[in-house]
Amino acid sequence: MQFFLEVLINGLLSGVMYALVALGFVLVYKASGVFNFAQGAMVYLAALSVVSCMEKGAPLWLAIILAFIIMTLFGIATEKFVLRKLVNQPPITLFMATIGLAFFIEGLAPIMFGSEPRALDLGIVDEPIAAILDSWDMVISKFDLVAAGVAALLVTTLALFFQYTRIGRALRAVADDHQAALSIGIPLQHIWAIVWGIAGFVALVAGMMWGARNGVQFALTFTALKALPVLIIGGFTSVPGAIVGGLIIGASEKLAEIYLPPVMQSMFGGNFGGIEGWFPYVLALFFLLVRPEGLFGEKHIDRV
Amino acid sequence: MSKYRKSALTAAVSIALLSQGAFAAEEQFFPIVSYRIGPYGANGQSFFGGFVDYLNYVNLKENGINGVKITWEECETEYNNAKGIECYERMKDKAKLSTGPIHPMSTGISYALIDKTAADKIPMAMVGYGRTDAVDGSVFPYAFPLVTTYQMQASAIIRFIKEKEKGSLEGKKIVFLYHDSAYGKEPIVALQEEAKLNKFELTLIPVAHPGNEQGAQWLKIRQEKPDYVIFWGWGVMNQTAIKAAQKVGFPRDRMIGSWWAGSEEDTVPAGDAAKGYMSATWNVAGKDVPLIADIEKVVYGAGKGNLGDTSKIGTILYNRGVSAAVLSVEAIRKAQEKYGEGKAMSGEQVRWGLENLNITDARLKEIGATNLLPEIKTSCDNHEGSGKIKIQQWDGEKWVVVSDWIEGNKTLIHPLFKISAQQYAKEKGITPRDCAKEM
Structure with missing residues (x-):
């Protein structure tokens, strides 16, 4: 039972890390109706910006500010050069544009900042909390707890921003209908630049946490792989949904990785494992069958 | 056109073509299927940087291999199998005239090319990776898993652990x-064979690609409480x-x-988490190897260095690239001994050179590569040629070698290659060569 709890808690904490990446997708989708395929690449760019600024002598706080400026400028440039000409185009066109954007960033970022993997030290050691280890013989990482705190703060801030600020409401209006939002005087260009800037900020937070955990390198772009099942489960338009989806994926994949292989081995023989790679997608598929809009997503109803 | 003018023109064209042929004959071409961008681009930059620097070094220092200038063409694969094949197809016609061995630096690409290279008679070296049963040259005449294979490496690691445990792994x-x-x-x-032989308990734990999340696996390891973890990772999986x-x-x-x-990388x-971590290696790191120091002096001194970031010189992957190039150049030298010094060698001739390598410590000393890599002696039935590794440990800043060359258990492992290769020959309808006749 104790081991089960240890796996469950660690899975939930891993889920928070997935949710951090998924949040960026939700933001752009919520405010522009676009599935931003480039979010993983943005996580990579943001983390690379931080380490590169630090390598040039900037302290961590300054590097974060500079990286935020880079990501904001990137957001504005995306709006100006990629999205502006695609207003009122079908969502698939915008989606295709983000695929192109992902390849562009994946090529540009290493040219600008170098491609060698680097360490990012945030001053939080990823090791077990001694008190919990001694009292309950359970491994709970300090770093994972900090990541959970950061995610909680980020979600609260974003939820409040969308609910109670003028810009937040404008963002939601734009997502519902570009044309209608334009007709009542909402400046679409500014709104898109803002939302891509915020998505850049979320990518920066996710990039810093993932970069500090596994090193800053090209593989950060892979973090987006786990965000997709998280979004399907939580819903593409819900900020709390990203967190809940992340927790479900994190906990279930860790439990599956530990407890399914022995069952499969007794049934089929051989050596099983590496279930984490496909289990989240099977789970997401199941959700698509029973609740296609996700747990917290908006139900889409078309008039006929 | 007058008769004389026509003859003069024909003669001129013939001379031009002949001189071009003669010029081509003095060049040894290397088709390089490399990756310097993409997910593993950082690794490729160091390896192929070292590889190209050594080719340049031989040109600058010795005016080529016995006077035959080395030329090369590089094609980017991004570590992608399909692109690897595309690159090979693009360069193979040129490589049919004269070629150094192809080094794909990717098990996937090497698997994809193994039949093609054999059909085109272009040798492929898989130094430390690739299809390991290609050690049996009777079935794989054009494939060379040189220096050591995954199986021999694993066996050597067990031998190292056994020494640490005072000679016994029982229990x-x-x-x-x-x-x-x-x-x-x-x-x-x-x-598994080693576990049976040495009576230790072996637990297998796989990690799904890309391996950037291993929480469950390590909780399982914590529960198992093993004495050692042998770790076969790549890319982000390693740091994770x-x-x-x-x-x-x-x-x-x-x-x-x-x-x-x-x-x-x-x-x-x-960061600090890596302090004390150990790994196998078939080449050492550092600039204290005379050859590496000389490459920096000669090649970078002449402004012909391949790396933009010179801090990579002397890293483990840079030195590995140099080592792979040393093996290639030595194979061409060997081929020239048989087929004519000062001539460009064809794929078939270089294949012979690779199969008859005999790089002794004395030769390594001559090159300035003492201890950079182990002695290599290949033959028709042993395309590996060594089977030795060293163990290195990360001290927080650099790799420190903590063992001498350790050879895997050849008696235990090589018969496994033979069985697998014979099975492959049966599936593909290949009649194995008689290695006794190749001596």
Whole structure:
């Protein structure tokens, strides 16, 4: 039972890390109706910006500010050069544009900042909390707890921003209908630049946490792989949904990785494992069958 | 056109063509299928940087191989199998005239090219990776898994651990944590055989690609409480494993990685967590190897260095690239001994050179590569030629070699290659060569 709890808690904490990446997708989708395929690449760019600024002598706080400026400028440039000409185009066109954007960033970022993997030290050691280890013989990482705190703060801030600020409401209006939002005087260009800037900020937070955990390198772009099942489960338009989806994926994949292989081995023989790679997608598929809009997503109803 | 003018023109064209032919004959072409961008671009930059620097070095220092200038063409694969094939197809016609061995630096690309290179008679070297049963040259005449294979490496790691445990592994627990791919699975049979022989308990734990999340695996390792973890990772999986070991409190000096998990690119991003971590290697790092220091002086001194970031000179992967190029050039030298010094060698001739390599310590000393790589002696039935590795340990800043050359258990492992190669020959309808006649 104790081991089960240890796996469950660690899975939930891993889920928070997935949710951090998924949040960026939700933001752009919520405010522009676009599935931003480039979010993983943005996580990579943001983390690379931080380490590169630090390598040039900037302290961590300054590097974060500079990286935020880079990501904001990137957001504005995306709006100006990629999205502006695609207003009122079908969502698939915008989606295709983000695929192109992902390849562009994946090529540009290493040219600008170098491609060698680097360490990012945030001053939080990823090791077990001694008190919990001694009292309950359970491994709970300090770093994972900090990541959970950061995610909680980020979600609260974003939820409040969308609910109670003028810009937040404008963002939601734009997502519902570009044309209608334009007709009542909402400046679409500014709104898109803002939302891509915020998505850049979320990518920066996710990039810093993932970069500090596994090193800053090209593989950060892979973090987006786990965000997709998280979004399907939580819903593409819900900020709390990203967190809940992340927790479900994190906990279930860790439990599956530990407890399914022995069952499969007794049934089929051989050596099983590496279930984490496909289990989240099977789970997401199941959700698509029973609740296609996700747990917290908006139900889409078309008039006929 | 007058008769004389026509004859003069014909003669001029003939001379031009002949001189072009003669010029081509003085050049030894190397088709380089490399990757310097994409997910593993950082690794490729160091390896292929070292490879090209050595080719340049031979040109600058010795005016080529016995006077034959080395030329090369590079094609970017991004570590992608389809692009690897595309690159090969693009360069193979040129390589049919004269060629150095192809080094794909990717098990996937080498698998994709193994039949094609044999059909086109272009030798392929897979130094430390690739299809390991190609050690049996009677079935794989054009494929060379040189220096050592995954299985021999795993066996050598067991031998190292056994020495640390004062000669006995009986009752010990060893976890094999591996990338869930052909690369990761290759050593399993060898480890299972070693487990039977040495009476230790072996637990296999796979990690799904890309391996950037290993929480469950390491909790399982914590529960198993093994004496050692042998680790077969690649790319981001390596740093993640080192950090995850720290997270569950597993001592890093009881964790031994494969040579693909033993470069600076693997340890630097893991920060302090990597201190004490060990890995296998078939070449050493550092600039204190005379050849590496001389390359920096000669090639970079002449402004012809391949690396933009010169801090990579002397890193483990840079030195590995140099070592792979040394093997290639030595094979061409060997071929020239038989087929004519000062001539460009064809794929068939270089294949012979690779199959008759005899790089002794004395020769390594002449090149300035003492201890950079082990002695190599290949033959028709042994395309590996060595089977030796060293163990290195990360001290927080650099790799420190902590063992002498250790050879895997050849008596145990090589028969496994033979069985697998014979099976392959049967499937493909290949009649194996009689190696006795190749002596």
